[in-house]
Amino acid sequence: MTSYIGPLAQESTPSIIADKLRKAIGHGEFKPGSQVVEADLARKLGVSRGPLREGMQRLTQEGLLVSIRNRGLFVIDMTPREIRDMYCAREAIERAAALLILRDGDFESVGLDLHAIAERMKPVRHDPAAVGEIDIAFHEFLVQASGSPRLVRMHRTQIIETRMCIHALESTYTAADNRYLEHRRIAAAIRDCEVERVDELLSDHMDDAIQRLTGKSPAPAGNPTAQATTPGK
Structure with missing residues (x-):
């Protein structure tokens, strides 16, 4: 299966990060209901926490990620x-x-x-x-x-x-x-x-x-x- 999470081939920007995350979610690399761990993503993408958080926030605003207090960010569960x-x-x-x-x-x-x-x-x-x-x-x-x-x-x-x-x-x-x-x-x-x-x-x-x-x-x-x-x- 093609992986959509890997080092960025160009300058890291929140929009590029958000696009990679959308593709990873859409193609099943992140399963519905699974947790998205910031530290792991920063390492896999080769980016700092700042642009990563902004990219993840875009997906939260779009409804693809949901923030659960004291637990973290999760991919929405398609009930x-x-x-x-x-x-x-x-x-x-x-x-x-x-x-x-x-x-x-x-x-x-x-x-x-x-x-x-x-x-x-x-x-x-x-x-x-x-x-x-x-x-x-x-x-x-x-x-x-x-x-x-x-x-x-x-x-x-x-x-x-x-x-x-x-x-x-x-x-x-x-x-x-x-x-x-x-x-x-x-x-x-x-x-x-x-x-x-x-x-x-x-x-x-x-x-x-x-x-x-x-x-x-x-x-x-x-x-x-x-x-x-x-x-x-």
């Missing part, structure tokens, strides 16, 4: 409640991005580009890890194509948390599942500017992921008490 909340945020961002594309963008070109990304799933459709990476690339492109820097910025954190869930999600897919066709449908609906269809497909896509990861259907809109709570660490 069922956290998973539902994350996908709710992703759905809102991606539906907003799709609406911008359909209203103001070159929806036909974007749809064709998304179709090309989805096509990359076909030859690797029996490799959940490979499909998962293409899945993420598809949704990242969708949001970037909206032209909204704010949506892109918000989506970045949701995608890192999605990566944290990938291993759990992979085990829920069988050879009979076909994310390839699911993404092709989204791409086609965007290409054809089918506003309601795009909205429906994106919502169903997120609901399916929630159900696979938590074993439960999402709570009805406006009924937060229907969501089971699972204590974190």
Whole structure:
């Protein structure tokens, strides 16, 4: 497995450190709920405590790290409640991005580009890890194509948390599942500017992921008490 924690190849800055930590968290080098030890990180990254603390603070502000009094910093634990909340945020961002594309963008070109990304799933459709990476690339492109820097910025954190869930999600897919066709449908609906269809497909896509990861259907809109709570660490 590629390690994202190692000496920096260029001048140490909090932004570079934060980016390395995001990648390490997203790719499972730091497991959900695990402690992030400042002294160990400073040694592995070859940096001083000052910029490291600032980089870690950025991730705390983004919600990827949580500070527990008298214990230290921990990677967020992706409990069922956290998973539902994350996908709710992703759905809102991606539906907003799709609406911008359909209203103001070159929806036909974007749809064709998304179709090309989805096509990359076909030859690797029996490799959940490979499909998962293409899945993420598809949704990242969708949001970037909206032209909204704010949506892109918000989506970045949701995608890192999605990566944290990938291993759990992979085990829920069988050879009979076909994310390839699911993404092709989204791409086609965007290409054809089918506003309601795009909205429906994106919502169903997120609901399916929630159900696979938590074993439960999402709570009805406006009924937060229907969501089971699972204590974190």
